Amino acid sequence: MTMLKLNSAAELEELRARILAGRDPAKPCIAVCAGAACDGMDSAAVAAAFLAEVGRQQLGERLELRTTGCHGYCEKGPNVVVTPGEICYFEVAPADVPEIVAATLKGEVVERLVYHDPASGAPAVHMNEVPFYKHQTRLLIGDNPKIDPMKIDDYLAVGGYAALVKALTEMSPDQVLDEVKRANLRGRGGGGFPAGSKWETTKNAPEKTKYVIVNGHEGESAAFMDRAMLTGNPHKVLEGLIIGAYAIGAQRGFMYTRHDMPLLEKHVRNALAQAKEYGLLGENILGSGFSLEVELHFDVGIFVSGESSALMRSIEGNAPEPRPKYVRTSVSGIWDKPSNLNNVETWANVPQIISRGAEWFTSIGSEKSKGTKLISLSGNVVNSGVVEVPMGTPLRTLVFDIGGGVRDGKTLKAIHFGGAMGGSIPASLLDAPLDFDGMSKLGAPIGAGGLLLMDEDTDMVEVARYLMDFLTKESCGKCVPCREGMQQMLQTLTRLTEGRGRQGDLELLEDLAEVTGLGSLCALGKTSGDPLKSMFRYFRPEYEARIPDRAAGGSGDQK
Amino acid sequence: MSEIVLNIDGKEVAASAGMTVLQAAQQAGIHIPTLCHHEQLEAYGGCRLCIVEVEARGRKSYVVSCLYPVEKDIVVRTRSEKVDKIRKVIVEELMAHAPDAPELVKLAEEYGADRNRFEKETSFCVLCGLCVRYCDEVKHKNAVGFIENGAVREISFIPEIAAKECWSCQECFTLCPTSYAQAAYLLTEALAFPGRRHAHAHAHAHATPEPERRVIPITPVAATA
Numbered sequence: 001m002t003m004l005k006l007n008s009a010a011e012l013e014e015l016r017a018r019i020l021a022g023r024d025p026a027k028p029c030i031a032v033c034a035g036a037a038c039d040g041m042d043s044a045a046v047a048a049a050f051l052a053e054v055g056r057q058q059l060g061e062r063l064e065l066r067t068t069g070c071h072g073y074c075e076k077g078p079n080v081v082v083t084p085g086e087i088c089y090f091e092v093a094p095a096d097v098p099e100i101v102a103a104t105l106k107g108e109v110v111e112r113l114v115y116h117d118p119a120s121g122a123p124a125v126h127m128n129e130v131p132f133y134k135h136q137t138r139l140l141i142g143d144n145p146k147i148d149p150m151k152i153d154d155y156l157a158v159g160g161y162a163a164l165v166k167a168l169t170e171m172s173p174d175q176v177l178d179e180v181k182r183a184n185l186r187g188r189g190g191g192g193f194p195a196g197s198k199w200e201t202t203k204n205a206p207e208k209t210k211y212v213i214v215n216g217h218e219g220e221s222a223a224f225m226d227r228a229m230l231t232g233n234p235h236k237v238l239e240g241l242i243i244g245a246y247a248i249g250a251q252r253g254f255m256y257t258r259h260d261m262p263l264l265e266k267h268v269r270n271a272l273a274q275a276k277e278y279g280l281l282g283e284n285i286l287g288s289g290f291s292l293e294v295e296l297h298f299d300v301g302i303f304v305s306g307e308s309s310a311l312m313r314s315i316e317g318n319a320p321e322p323r324p325k326y327v328r329t330s331v332s333g334i335w336d337k338p339s340n341l342n343n344v345e346t347w348a349n350v351p352q353i354i355s356r357g358a359e360w361f362t363s364i365g366s367e368k369s370k371g372t373k374l375i376s377l378s379g380n381v382v383n384s385g386v387v388e389v390p391m392g393t394p395l396r397t398l399v400f401d402i403g404g405g406v407r408d409g410k411t412l413k414a415i416h417f418g419g420a421m422g423g424s425i426p427a428s429l430l431d432a433p434l435d436f437d438g439m440s441k442l443g444a445p446i447g448a449g450g451l452l453l454m455d456e457d458t459d460m461v462e463v464a465r466y467l468m469d470f471l472t473k474e475s476c477g478k479c480v481p482c483r484e485g486m487q488q489m490l491q492t493l494t495r496l497t498e499g500r501g502r503q504g505d506l507e508l509l510e511d512l513a514e515v516t517g518l519g520s521l522c523a524l525g526k527t528s529g530d531p532l533k534s535m536f537r538y539f540r541p542e543y544e545a546r547i548p549d550r551a552a553g554g555s556g557d558q559k
Numbered sequence: 560m561s562e563i564v565l566n567i568d569g570k571e572v573a574a575s576a577g578m579t580v581l582q583a584a585q586q587a588g589i590h591i592p593t594l595c596h597h598e599q600l601e602a603y604g605g606c607r608l609c610i611v612e613v614e615a616r617g618r619k620s621y622v623v624s625c626l627y628p629v630e631k632d633i634v635v636r637t638r639s640e641k642v643d644k645i646r647k648v649i650v651e652e653l654m655a656h657a658p659d660a661p662e663l664v665k666l667a668e669e670y671g672a673d674r675n676r677f678e679k680e681t682s683f684c685v686l687c688g689l690c691v692r693y694c695d696e697v698k699h700k701n702a703v704g705f706i707e708n709g710a711v712r713e714i715s716f717i718p719e720i721a722a723k724e725c726w727s728c729q730e731c732f733t734l735c736p737t738s739y740a741q742a743a744y745l746l747t748e749a750l751a752f753p754g755r756r757h758a759h760a761h762a763h764a765h766a767t768p769e770p771e772r773r774v775i776p777i778t779p780v781a782a783t784a
Contacts, residue, residue, distance in 0.1 A: 302708060324604055324626050477686065477705070477712030478605050481645070484652035487710040488677055515648040518621045518641065519607045 005279035008287045009165040012156075012278075019153045026084065028063055028104045031145045032092075033079035035070025035228055037385075039263070043078035049094035053101050062105060066154075069144045069232015069267075073132050074385040076115075081145045086127035089113040118382075118404075131383075135401045137364070138388045139372050140348050141225075144232040149267040152274040155235040161280055163351035167243045168288040171354070176247035177203060180350065182358035184370045189215055189343030190418070190447045190523075192369070192436035198340055201330040203248045205338035210250040213315070213334075213341040214241055216257035216264075217299055217306035220419030221470055223450035225374035226344040228386045230257070231264040233348075234271035238294065240350030242281065245292045248340055253294035256311050259301060268296055303474035307522050308341045309333075310476070321476050322522030343448065345374050366392030366435045373434060379416070379452035380407045389434065396430045399453060410455040414538070418447025420467040420474075421527035423534030424460065443534040460539040461546055465493035467531045475524060482525025485516035489532065501546040510536065567635040580624035580635055581609055591624050591637050592646065592666060594653075594736060595687035600696050602626050606687055608666070610645050612636040621645070643670055651676040653685045660685065660737040683739040686712055690731035690740040700724045703731065703740070716744050718751035726755070 006012045032038075032047040047067050054063055071079045076090035082104050089100060089110065096113055103110045115124040115131075124130045147154040155161070167176050181196030202210055214237060218226040230237055241253050255268060272294055275281040283291045297315050299305035305320040312334045314320040333339025349371055353361050362370050369391035375398060378384045382404030389398060395415065399405065406412050412427040423444040425432075432442060439446050454463065468490045477483045489512045492505050513529025520526045535543065561576050567584050574583035579602060584591050594606035602625040609624045614634040621641065636642065650672040654663050658674050658681065667674055686705075691714060694703050702720040705712055716725065725744055732741040748755065 324623065326622065326627050472710055475709035477707070477709045478603075478688075480605065480607050480649050480652060480685075483686070483710055483712065484655070485648070488652065488655075491678070511644075511648060515645050519610055519645045519649065521604055521607070521623075 005277065006286060007279065009169045012161060012165060012280075012286060015278075016156050016162075019157050023157060029066055029083045030063065030100065030104060031066045031068045031071075031081045031083070033069070033071045033077060033081075033145070034067045034263070035074070035077075035079075035144075035232060035386075036224065036261075036263075037070070037074035038077035038079055041077045043092075045094045046078045046080065046092050046097065049097040050101070053097050057101070059101070059105070063101065066148050068147060069149050070141070070228035070386055071145050072136075072138070072141055072228070072386045072388075073130075073383065075132075075383045080113075081127065083146075085125075086145075087125055088115060088127050088130055088133075090115060131404065132385065132387075132402055135397055136388050137372050137390050139352060139364075140229060140236070140345065140374060141232070141386060141388050143236070144228070147233055149232055149234055150270050152235060152271065152278060155233070159355075160235050160351075161239055163354040164239050164242055164280065165286065167246055167354050168286055168290060173203075173247045173249060176243060176354065179358050180244075180247065180353055183353045183361040184358075184368075185346065185349055185353060185361070186369060186436060187342060188345035188349070188373070188448065190220075190421075190445070192440075192446070195342055195346055198330050198342070199244060199248050201328065202250070202338040202340040205331045207338050209252075209337045210248055211334050211337055211339040212241055212245045212248060212250040212253045213311070213339060214253070214255040214257075214344060214347055215306060215308065215311060215341050216255055216268075216344045217311060218258070218344070218448065219303040219306045219474075220421075220448045220450050221467070222376055222378050222416075222419060222452045223448045224376045224378075225386045225449055227261060227264060229348055229374065230344050231261070231267050234268045235275065236351060237344055237347045238271055238275055238281070240347035241294065242285065242292055243350050243354055244340065244342070244347065246290050250340070251292065253292055254297055254315055254334070255294060256297045256299070256305075256315060259298040265296070265298075272296065302476070303471075304476050304522070304524050307524060309522065311341065312339055319476075321478050322524070324521055345449075364390050366433055366438075369434075369436045373446065373449055375434075375449045375451050377403050377451050377453075380410065380412075380455040380458075381405075381453040382407055392433045392435055394431050394433055395451075398434065398451060399430060403453065406453060406455050408455075410457065412453060413456050413458050414454045414460070415444070416452040416454060416463070416531075417444040417450065418530075419450045420470045421524070421530055422447045422450070423530050424454070424463065424538065425534065426538050443530070443537055445530075459497070460535055460542045461493065461496050464532050464535050465490065465497050468493055468528070471524065471528050479519075479521040479525065481516045481519035482521065482528065485512050485520070486525070486528050488512055489516070489529070493532075496543065496546040499546070501548060503547060505547060506536070506540075506543055563629050563631050565629055565631065565633045565635060568637050574629040576629070578629050580611060580613070580622075580627045580629055583629050584624065584635070584637065589637060592669075593625065594662060594685065595689060596625050597689055597693070597734065600689070600692045603688060603692065606649070606685075608646055608649055610642060612639050612642055646670045647672045655680055656682045657685050657737040657739070662736045682713070683737050683742065684714055685737060685739075686714070687736060688714075689734040689736070690714060693731050693734055698724070698728065698730070700728075702728075703743070714740065714743055716747035718747055721747050722752045 050065050078092045080089040080092045099110050109125050127133045143158050185195045186192045216230050304310050307322045308329050310320040310322040315334050329339050331338055365371050372388050372390050375387045377387050414424045414426050416424040425442050425444045472486045472490045475482050513532050517526050517529050563574050572583050572587040591609045593609045595603045604623045604626045610621055611624045613622050647670040650666045654674040655677040690703050694700050702724045703716045706715045
C-alpha cells in the first residue's frame, strides 16, 4: 500500500477502493478484543495463541486475524468475534484457540464457547442474537470489532473520513454548523448542552485564532465508554474534530486525555501520525485549503483536569485549576482564545451527522435528546460492559434486557447515574426513559453515562460517603466551599456510617450541600452535593435511622 | 471606556466596561467582604466571601463579585438571606482552622457564625493564597507555593528560593490574615538554614541599627465563644 499524501477527495476514494479491492468479505476474520477489560483478562495471550496457530498451520491466506478495541461485553471477556456472521465467542482461553481456528476454517461454530441463556440454556451464536447486543443500537461503538485501531486503512474500509470529504467538498463551514445544530446534538460529557450552539459561539467570537478540543479526560467513577471509543476507534473521534474545526474555523486542535492509559496514548498518537501522513490532518487537507494541526496532551492525574476551564489551564502548561466561567471558554479559553471543547462521544457523533444528515439523526432518540448514548454498565449487574442505546430507551431495558438484571439473584434497590456528581434513584423509577432532561429532573442526571446497579444489600449512606470521599480527594482546593464543605460533609457521613451520628447531622449535611452547591467555583464543587440530595429525596429514612433517637436517651456521640 | 450603569443594593452605580462588580461597589462606597482579594493582585475567587446575588435577564444567580464583570442593567444584592448564609458557613468552615484570625472573628460577628460549629483542625492557614500570589505576581520569586490538593492542600516555602529571597523581603507576612505565612517561613528557616537569625542578630549587635526582621505579632482578639 502506498503511503503517499492524498491531495484530493478523489485520491482518498481511490485509496479506499484499493483497500476494499484487497479485502475479501468472505475470507474469515477472527477479531480478538483488546479493550481494557479483556486486556485485564489476558486477551493478549489469546491473540498470541491465534497468531501462533495461524503461523503453525500457515493459514495466512485463508484466515485474517485482527486485534481490536472494546467490543462491549466486558463481563464475558476475553471476547472473540468471527466474521462473516459475527459469531461471538466468550471467555476465550488460549487453549480454545485451535478449536476456534479449525471450526472457522470449516465454517462451523464452537458451540461450547457461544452465549447460552442462563435459564433455558439455549445458545445464541450471532451478535444479533446475543441478548446483551440485540437490544442495542451500536452506531458509534459498532465498528470497534471491525477495526484494528492501529490501522487507518481499517477505518477507511468501513467508510471512514467520507464525512470529512463531504464536509470539505460539498459543504461550506456554515452548512456544516447548520447540520449539527439541526441535528440537535447535545454534549455527551455531562451537561447535555447543545454542541451546535457552542460551536457557533466560538465561530462568532471576534478573535481569529480559535481552538477545538477533545475532552478525553474520562474521570467519572464507573465511566469507561469514552476510553472504549477513543482507544478502539480513534479516527472516528479525530474525523469529528476535523469537521468541527472546519465548521468553526479553528486552526489548531487538542486531544486531552489521561496520562495513565498507555494503550489509548499509543492508538491516538498513531492515529494522528497516520492521518497526517495521509494528508487528512496538517496543511491543506485533501487539497481543500483548510489546515488543522492536532496535538495530544495529558493530565497530571487529577479528576478536576476534566473540567473544561481546568483542562484548558492544563493545556497552557499551568496547574489545572478551574476558573469561573462568567466569560465562557467558547469565547475565552486556551490562552484567552475562543476554544470549543466537546467530549469524545460528542465528536464521535459528528461524522455520521454529516454523512447521513440531521433528519436521520433526529429520527433516533427522545423528543429533546437525539441519537444514541454510550453507557458504562457496572455495579451489581449480571452483564457489565459498554452499551449503546437510543436516547429515550427505558432504563428497564438497560438494566434487565441488556444488563441481565441483578447479580446473584438479588433484588434491585437503586440505580446510580453520573458518577460522584450524579444521583441515585430507586428501582421503582426504572420505567423512566434515558433522557438528559428527564433524568436531571429525577435527580440522577446521565452525566457522562456511568450507570451503576445497586442491589438490596446496598447501604445508601455508605454510597454517599464513598462518593464524597472520592470528590474530596479530587478537589483542587482552591475555593473554600468545595475544599472545606466537602471535607465537612465527608466527616459527617463517615460518622453516620460508623454509628456515631448526632442530632442535627442531616440538617448540617443539607446546609453544607446547599452552600457548597451555591458557593463553589466550578462544577466539581457545585454538584458535589447532588448524590446526597438524591439520597435525601428517595432514601431519607435510611439516613434518619443513623441518628440516635433523642427521646430514647441518645446513644450517639453527642457534642 | 464606555459607561455602564448597574444597580447595587438599590443604588444606581456607574462603572466602566471591564470593571468587576466588586470594583464598582467599592467605588460607590458599598462594602463587600473579601479575604483573598488584594488590589495589587489578580482577582482569585478563592475565598468566595464576596459572593453576591445577581439578577440578569430575569435569572438570579450567585457569583463572586471580585471576578464578575459589570454588565448593563444587572441588579446586584450584596446582602440577602442566601448570601449571608453562604458567608456564614464559609466563615464557620475557615474558623475550624484559624479560630482567632482577626478578620474571621469580625466576620463571624457580622454574620452570626459559630466558631465552634465544625471540629477544630487548627492548621491556621486559610489558603487564601495571598502570600503565594504576591510572591508570584508582585515579587516574581515564587518562594512560596501550594502543595497537594483539596483538603490536604498547604502552603510551603521552597527552601532553595526562600534562603536567597525571603530574608530581605518578608512582605507577605503582613498580607497574611492568620500569620501562618510567617510561621511557615520561620519553620523553613529553622530547618533549611538554621542559625542564620542568630548569626544576624550577633553580627549586628554593635553596628548601626538597620531595620530589624521582627516577628509580627497577631493582634490579640477576644475569643467570641
